[in-house]
Amino acid sequence: MELGRREMIAGAAALAATSGSGLAQPSGRKMGYAIVGLGTYGLGVITPQFANCTMSRLAAVVSGDPEKAKRVAAEHGLPDRSVYSYANFDSIRDNPDVDIVYVCLPNSMHAEYVIRAAKAGKHVMCEKPMAVSVRECEAMIAACKAAGRKLMIGYRCHFEATNLKAIRLVRSGAIGKPHYFRSEHGFVQRDPSVWRLKRALSGGGSLMDIGIYALNAARYITGEEPIAVTAQESTDRSDPRFHEVEDQIAFTLEFPSGVIGSCHSMYSSNQNHILMVGDQGRVEMEPATRYSGNHMWTGRDGRERELIPPPGPGQTQFSAQLDHLPQCIASGREPIVSGEEGLRDMRLIEAIYRSARERQRISLAPARRG
Amino acid sequence: MELGRREMIAGAAALAATSGSGLAQPSGRKMGYAIVGLGTYGLGVITPQFANCTMSRLAAVVSGDPEKAKRVAAEHGLPDRSVYSYANFDSIRDNPDVDIVYVCLPNSMHAEYVIRAAKAGKHVMCEKPMAVSVRECEAMIAACKAAGRKLMIGYRCHFEATNLKAIRLVRSGAIGKPHYFRSEHGFVQRDPSVWRLKRALSGGGSLMDIGIYALNAARYITGEEPIAVTAQESTDRSDPRFHEVEDQIAFTLEFPSGVIGSCHSMYSSNQNHILMVGDQGRVEMEPATRYSGNHMWTGRDGRERELIPPPGPGQTQFSAQLDHLPQCIASGREPIVSGEEGLRDMRLIEAIYRSARERQRISLAPARRG
Numbered sequence: 001m002e003l004g005r006r007e008m009i010a011g012a013a014a015l016a017a018t019s020g021s022g023l024a025q026p027s028g029r030k031m032g033y034a035i036v037g038l039g040t041y042g043l044g045v046i047t048p049q050f051a052n053c054t055m056s057r058l059a060a061v062v063s064g065d066p067e068k069a070k071r072v073a074a075e076h077g078l079p080d081r082s083v084y085s086y087a088n089f090d091s092i093r094d095n096p097d098v099d100i101v102y103v104c105l106p107n108s109m110h111a112e113y114v115i116r117a118a119k120a121g122k123h124v125m126c127e128k129p130m131a132v133s134v135r136e137c138e139a140m141i142a143a144c145k146a147a148g149r150k151l152m153i154g155y156r157c158h159f160e161a162t163n164l165k166a167i168r169l170v171r172s173g174a175i176g177k178p179h180y181f182r183s184e185h186g187f188v189q190r191d192p193s194v195w196r197l198k199r200a201l202s203g204g205g206s207l208m209d210i211g212i213y214a215l216n217a218a219r220y221i222t223g224e225e226p227i228a229v230t231a232q233e234s235t236d237r238s239d240p241r242f243h244e245v246e247d248q249i250a251f252t253l254e255f256p257s258g259v260i261g262s263c264h265s266m267y268s269s270n271q272n273h274i275l276m277v278g279d280q281g282r283v284e285m286e287p288a289t290r291y292s293g294n295h296m297w298t299g300r301d302g303r304e305r306e307l308i309p310p311p312g313p314g315q316t317q318f319s320a321q322l323d324h325l326p327q328c329i330a331s332g333r334e335p336i337v338s339g340e341e342g343l344r345d346m347r348l349i350e351a352i353y354r355s356a357r358e359r360q361r362i363s364l365a366p367a368r369r370g
Numbered sequence: 371m372e373l374g375r376r377e378m379i380a381g382a383a384a385l386a387a388t389s390g391s392g393l394a395q396p397s398g399r400k401m402g403y404a405i406v407g408l409g410t411y412g413l414g415v416i417t418p419q420f421a422n423c424t425m426s427r428l429a430a431v432v433s434g435d436p437e438k439a440k441r442v443a444a445e446h447g448l449p450d451r452s453v454y455s456y457a458n459f460d461s462i463r464d465n466p467d468v469d470i471v472y473v474c475l476p477n478s479m480h481a482e483y484v485i486r487a488a489k490a491g492k493h494v495m496c497e498k499p500m501a502v503s504v505r506e507c508e509a510m511i512a513a514c515k516a517a518g519r520k521l522m523i524g525y526r527c528h529f530e531a532t533n534l535k536a537i538r539l540v541r542s543g544a545i546g547k548p549h550y551f552r553s554e555h556g557f558v559q560r561d562p563s564v565w566r567l568k569r570a571l572s573g574g575g576s577l578m579d580i581g582i583y584a585l586n587a588a589r590y591i592t593g594e595e596p597i598a599v600t601a602q603e604s605t606d607r608s609d610p611r612f613h614e615v616e617d618q619i620a621f622t623l624e625f626p627s628g629v630i631g632s633c634h635s636m637y638s639s640n641q642n643h644i645l646m647v648g649d650q651g652r653v654e655m656e657p658a659t660r661y662s663g664n665h666m667w668t669g670r671d672g673r674e675r676e677l678i679p680p681p682g683p684g685q686t687q688f689s690a691q692l693d694h695l696p697q698c699i700a701s702g703r704e705p706i707v708s709g710e711e712g713l714r715d716m717r718l719i720e721a722i723y724r725s726a727r728e729r730q731r732i733s734l735a736p737a738r739r740g
Contacts, residue, residue: 179604179618179638182554188649230600230731234549234628248549250630252620258604260620262632268549269647270671277639279558286672301640302656359731361600 031099031326032059034084034092034122036113038068041127042104045291045318047072052319055326059097062089089113093120100125100325102154106201107208111136118147125325127154129212130342132203134350137343144339152325152335153342155216159320161309162294163217166276166283169298170221176280178259181222183214183274185289186248186266192240205235205245207349211265213289214274215352216345218253218261221276226253226261228363229348233356241267251352291317401469401696402429404454404462404492406483408438411497412474415661415688417442422689425696429467432459459483463490470495470695472524476571477578481506488517495695497524499582500712502573504720507713514709522695522705523712525586529690531679532664533587536646536653539668540591546650548629551592553584553644555659556618556636562610575605575615577719581635583659584644585722586715588623588631591646596623596631598733599718603726611637621722661687 033056035042050058060082063069073083084092092098101117102125103110111131117124124144130137130153144151157163170178187210195201196209207215219225231251235242247268253261264271274288284303285296297303315323328335351362403426405412420428430452433439443453454462462468471487472495473480481501487494494514500523501507514521527533540548557580565571566579577585589595601621605612617638623631634641644658654673655666667673685693698705721732 179636180554180620180634182552182634184550184552184647230602230622232600232622232624232630234624234630236628248628248630250550250622250632252600252602252622252632254602254604258606258618260602260604260618260634262620262622262634264550264552264630264632266549268649269652271647271652272671277554277641279638282639282641301642361729 030055030057031329032057032097033125033322034060034062034082034095034098034101035104036062036089036101036117037104037106038063038065038072039104042102043068043072046102046104046322047076049316049318049322052314052316053322054315055323055330056100056319059099060084060092060095062086062092062101090116090120092117092122098122099329103127106195107203108132108201111140114140114151115143118143118149118151121147121149123150123152123325123329125152125154125322126339126342128216128342128345129203129208129349130339130346132208134343134346137339137346141339141343150325150329150335151339152328153337153339154321155337155341156317156321157213157217157289158220158337159324160289160294160317161311162285162296163220163274163289165307165309166274166285166296167220167223169283170276170278171223174280174298175276175278175282178222178257178276178278181218181253181259181261181274181276182263183217183261183288184264184266184271185210185212185214185273186264186269186271188270189241189267197241197243197245199244202245204349204353205242205249206247206265206267207249207352208245210267211249211251211263212345212349213272214263214265215251215253215348217274217289218263219344221274222255222257222259222261224255224257224259225344225366226255226348226364227366228254228361229351229355230361231352231356246356249352249356251355253348400425400427401699402427402467403495403692404430404432404452404465404468404471405474406432406459406471406487407474407476408433408435408442409474412472413438413442416472416474416692417446419686419688419692422684422686423692424685425693425700426470426689429469430454430462430465432456432462432471460486460490462487462492468492469699473497476565477573478502478571481510484510484521485513488513488519488521491517491519493520493522493695493699495522495524495692496709496712498586498712498715499573499578499719500709500716502578504713504716507709507716511709511713520695520699520705521709522698523707523709524691525707525711526687526691527583527587527659528590528707529694530659530664530687531681532655532666533590533644533659535677535679536644536655536666537590537593539653540646540648541593544650544668545646545648545652548592548627548646548648551588551623551629551631551644551646552633553587553631553658554634554636554641555580555582555584555643556634556639556641558640559611559637567611567613567615569614572615574719574723575612575619576617576635576637577619577722578615580637581619581621581633582715582719583642584633584635585621585623585718587644587659588633589714591644592625592627592629592631594625594627594629595714595736596625596718596734597736598624598731599721599725600731601722601725616726619722619726621725623718
């Protein structure tokens with residue numbers, strides 16, 4: 001049976017706090033990751049992070065660009081047999097160096113590669129958003145379960161020191177009874193040619209990409225699952241960037257405790273902010289979920305005290321995330337950001353889009369557990 | 371014909387900038403105000419502000435407490451004949467010292483005293499919210515029109531330097547194309563016995579009292595009138611403070627340009643914040659609408675530069691507001707925050723309450739103009 005969210009989050013904090021302290025996988029061998037998709041994130045952000053990992057290493061690369069793949073493999077001392085194309089990806093089953101496949105592809109390709117990885121007998125890390133539909137998410141979870149392999153979603157903020165500190169503050173009663181949550185997440189998407197603006201690849205616009213941080217944070221900061229959502233979209237369809245996907249979408253989440261969560265997602269301005277207000281005070285982060293340089297304040301009415309979380313033991317949010325899955329594999333625990341976590345967000349994303357389209361409030365079924 | 375909102379706001383800024391510079395009413399006589407309601411606001415906040423006025427003076431007091439009224443009159447050198455009770459209020463018509471009646475009573479009494487003041491031949495300033503229903507607002511406007519007297523609503527932020535600077539920045543294109551507006555307004559309403567928590571006197575909870583600042587700011591900062599509103603209320607009805615009126619209410623405004631306005635009103639935490647985001651930057655105020663000590667920042671992604679408006683020519687937002695109505699009376703212009711302005715907010719307040727109650731989006735008829 002799955003742990004409750006509160007326990008999972010407490011677990012996340014505990015793991016993040018200990019994962020860099022020399023705790024090793026029983027066998028002593030670092031687990032090998034195959035990175036699928038050598039784009040900005042997979043190559044530019046994730047690959048360098050293995051240097052900060054204690055339980056994970058780069059073991060293989062999968063790319064549609066053979067030259068790039070060979071170059072990256074050479075730079076990281078990988079043998080030729082650990083370079084894969086999308087055509088021969090399934091043969092990764094025969095590579096004992098690869099324990100985990102990390103899917104960093106465009107959103108609409110997540111489901112296919114997660115399912116193929118599970119069928120190849122590998123554990124799977126998949127970038128957010130988990131997929132482009134609830135149906136895909138359910139198929140991904142089923143495939144990993146059938147293969148007896150773990151599935152984790154790349155929600156790095158669950159391993160980020162500022163966000164973990166904010167969660168602890170809220171759970172510890174530092175702000176009193178939580179009343180309302182707010183988050184804006186956006187950036188200026190300048191290039192009309194990027195895959196994120198093509199619906200067939202992205203499945204949606206700013207919400208799928210950056211607004212999901214606000215949505216996920218609304219759940220991990222409050223520790224609650226929403227019971228209703230109401231959304232409004234505003235997109236200038238004459239803008240070449242937004243012919244296929246949304247620019248701005250606002251969504252309001254109603255939580256069982258009475259907390260109201262007000263979120264805003266956009267591709268037309270740079271916003272990165274989280275605020276949780278209770279009857280005794282507030283916790284605020286701006287920027288809140290960046291790769292680095294996040295800031296946090298507490299106060300009664302405003303930004304009265306800046307809190308700087310103590311530096312972690314040599315780990316970043318990325319390396320802590322990468323090391324979490326090997327820890328779960330070794331211990332048999334479910335990842336704190338499992339496929340179920342990705343599915344919960346995807347159910348909400350579908351409801352948000354539906355609410356905006358139909359211009360009505362959408363009631364949500366209670367989240368299924370386990 | 372009434373000026374468009376943009377012109378009115380430009381006019382507000384211009385007037386505020388010049389009103390303290392020695393511009394005098396043609397006759398040279400300061401116009402006399404009768405303050406109706408010697409409570410926290412009328413006595414504690416407004417009355418001392420006549421010291422900062424160039425065109426206005428305290429001329430009479432109206433109170434249900436004869437001792438208090440006499441004491442205040444004595445402190446301000448008013449003759450006995452300028453002290454009124456609610457019973458003899460209508461005889462104020464015979465007092466040539468009184469040009470303007472300023473209604474600082476509980477919300478549900480605004481309509482009665484505005485109408486009685488107009489019938490007594492006086493111009494009227496009325497505190498926000500203008501009344502407790504659209505029907506009352508319409509009757510108040512009609513009564514003032516029939517009497518040939520001006521009606522102004524006490525929206526002090528239209529005379530507050532930080533807010534005026536924010537309006538100018540947005541209108542001048544400093545943030546590029548406006549995309550979204552956000553405002554939270556709230557404070558902790560501690561005493562369950564205050565009239566603001568009795569529906570018969572207040573007409574509603576936090577929205578009527580403090581949330582109206584967010585609503586009004588959404589309109590004056592964007593310079594637009596919303597075309598739809600969607601609201602969610604969350605109130606702990608077991609809390610003795612909230613047996614009759616709402617605690618929290620969130621409302622999302624859709625504007626014709628595509629701007630989304632996301633507002634939050636509450637009686638359970640101290641929040642006072644305005645943010646306007648465009649595709650080239652943002653303007654933020656926190657606190658935004660306090661009596662003093664408001665702060666403003668501009669930036670691309672966050673609070674990059676604090677802007678401090680130059681100190682005004684000896685006027686405060688309160689004295690500038692008090693002097694605006696005499697200027698309008700002398701020049702024949704409509705106040706920038708006329709009865710129509712109060713009515714627009716009241717139409718929206720009724721729509722917000724209806725949206726929260728019916729759990730549906732409310733489309734709004736285009737705002738009627740002058």
